[in-house]
Amino acid sequence: GPAAATGRLFQPFFKRLLGVPGVVGLAFVSSFTSSDVAAFMTKNMADEKLINDDHRTIFAAYQYAGSATINNTIGSGAALLPISVLPVGIIIGLIVVVKFIGANFVRAYLRYYHRKHPEAE
Secondary structure (H helix, E strand, O other): HHHHHHHHHHHHHHHHHHOHHHHHHHHHOOOOOOOHHHHHHHHHHHOOOOHHHHHHHHHHHHHOOOOOOOOOOHHHHHHHHHHOOOOOOHHHHHHHHHHHHHHHHHHHHHHHHHHHOOOOO
């Protein structure tokens, strides 16, 4: 189905950058414009056992760290963009980088937690 095809396409990207399966690709794309749709998709992937609890937690951290960032930056932040000294592409790029960094902090914490509490897995 679509989830499997998307998973194969995004697998190398998401496994390296977030440690989650590529199946989150569609929710990743949706998270740029609608945090609600991306959250619903993530919940469905967890319910269907396409992602485990750790994957869901890491990906939710990515999504939550500025939900619908692109949409919000261009919509709500539009009044600030004309006075910014940086081009909008750099602003959006920085937001996405910070979201990845935050999600990887959660990923590192989960690895640490599972090492300290192997019975929790």
